[in-house]
Amino acid sequence: MGQRGTSLKPSPDGLCVLGFLSQRTREAVPVATKDPREPFTRLSIEEAKEKLDSGDAVMVDVRDPHEYVEVHAKGVRLIPVNTVMNELDQIREFAGDKQEVLFICKMGGRSALAAEYATAAGLDELELFNVEGGTDAWAEAGFPTGD
Numbered sequence: 001m002g003q004r005g006t007s008l009k010p011s012p013d014g015l016c017v018l019g020f021l022s023q024r025t026r027e028a029v030p031v032a033t034k035d036p037r038e039p040f041t042r043l044s045i046e047e048a049k050e051k052l053d054s055g056d057a058v059m060v061d062v063r064d065p066h067e068y069v070e071v072h073a074k075g076v077r078l079i080p081v082n083t084v085m086n087e088l089d090q091i092r093e094f095a096g097d098k099q100e101v102l103f104i105c106k107m108g109g110r111s112a113l114a115a116e117y118a119t120a121a122g123l124d125e126l127e128l129f130n131v132e133g134g135t136d137a138w139a140e141a142g143f144p145t146g147d
Helices: 045-054 065-070 081-086 088-095 109-120 134-140
Strands: 008-010 016-018 041-043 057-061 100-104 127-131
Touching (some): 045 100, 045 127, 045 134, 057 088, 088 100, 100 109
Parallel strands (some): 057 100
Antiparallel strands (some): 008 016
């Protein structure tokens, strides 16, 4: 493991990510985990659905609009990852009295980045989660989609 830093580095998929995001091991990451180097907790889609069903959380879809219209989890709010830092008030408003915000994307990479961005921009009063497996896994599991 390298030293934690804030420089941008290319990830294997060609995206630029914060240095400490690109230093993950290639081992499988257990779900519902809290890595002290990350400002969010990782959740499985089942855990995310449970939080949403209980009314404890809201979910923000950080994919691009064209991906969102194809399929999205029911009840999510679309806030593309590249706008998260400028949309903190919208995230707070959407969360309302909830204290947990779940970020979801296609598979889990952009949503982790969105949680990093939100924290860096000052969204530290809410507990943030990354939904591992993303919308692909959500839809494949037969969980509710659409508006």
